[in-house]
Amino acid sequence: MSVRVIIGSQWGDEGKGKIVDHLSENVQHVVRYQGGANAGHTIKFDGKTYVLHLIPSGIFHPNTSCIIGNGVVIDPEKLLEEIKMVASKGAHPERQLKVSAAAHIILPYHKQMDQAREKSVGDAAIGTTGRGIGPAYIHKTARTGLRVMDLTEPETLKKKLVYLLEEINIQLKYLYKLPEIALNPLLDQLNLWGEQLKPYICDTSDLLHKAYEQNESILLEGAQGALLDLDHGTYPFVTSSSPTSGGACTGTGLPPTAISKVMGISKAYCTRVGNGPFPTELHGADGDKIRQIGREFGATTGRPRRCGWLDLVALKYAIRINGINELVITKLDVLNTMKQVKVCTGYELDGTFTDVFPKSIAQLDRLKPIYQGFKGWECDISHCKKRADLPEEAQALLTFIEHETGVSIKIISTGPDRSESITDANFTA
């Protein structure tokens, strides 16, 4: 049995939800370990599409347990809405879902602060999802956050909130010019959420240790992507958590030695939503075509995603910082009508060649991608059930990616539906 981490190896939106759903049928536990309702994991089956923001993408497999780990920041209102939604679609959250007592919660003021800050900083805006992620992690790090366990301890909660609101209200009033928050209505709301969430709350790290000791299979579902990682991404245009494989340990309590497989998910091209550097971004017709065909609009915010060619320098960087030893290429079908497909193999930076992904935003903005061109296959690939069924031009592209990265491709996604995937014959979930 194995512990596998699923990592977005670009800037998020790689199609992790579909792959986690695909693998979950044969997995006992699926665990979210970081981020919050900024994520939008899309699953499509039986002609219907579901978007999950907090609940792990295994929830539609009735025998799979779904765990929200301590590293996630939980918006109780959104979680309760999502619990209702999945229950109405046939899932069994009362039996399948567990929520870490140690996870931090997103309070209404976190969302207000996130949105107000984005509005007030002009060009320095990150283009956040406005879901309160940054402020919630700020308070976690400052040790002034509230945790899920606090929702079930009304006396402790009241004491903490009285103290916290003194500081929060100063910030809201003077920094953001927003109305102050009154204690009692917020307290009532939090107590109500606590009552509603109580059946799901437990020590998920203990639960996972026991599952691991009993050799049960565990899938750790990353949200966002490696290039949005707080430490390793395109800082400051990043999210406030660690989507990389290291974050899977701190966000669940499982040790690094438990993880045997790290699966990196990459689109056959690149997208980014929000601000920040994107070396292979396409500003013309090809970018618009990818956006339209790939339906590249944010699953959480509906924002149009920026689109560009696959960047192998960035992918190799993601492979190194995560220890990715299995690759998945998604949305290959989106390139079906392209006459030529390009892949970035290096950069020119100030007149010199480099194959290192720079850490400086100024350098990232200055570099020019160097491309290798591939003849497009210009046909539908939805009927392909094996890699050998794919047109030879598509196979050449996949072989090139494997050769350049040194990592073999285990799954190729050829359409949005659960059934539209080509899985390597030797792959085991």
Ligand code: IMP
């Ligand atoms: P935040 O996580 O809402 O603070 O946003 C920080 C940056 O991460 C912004 O550029 C967002 O667009 C981006 N981001 C956050 N979550 C996702 C996601 O699930 N997919 C893609 N981009 C995301």
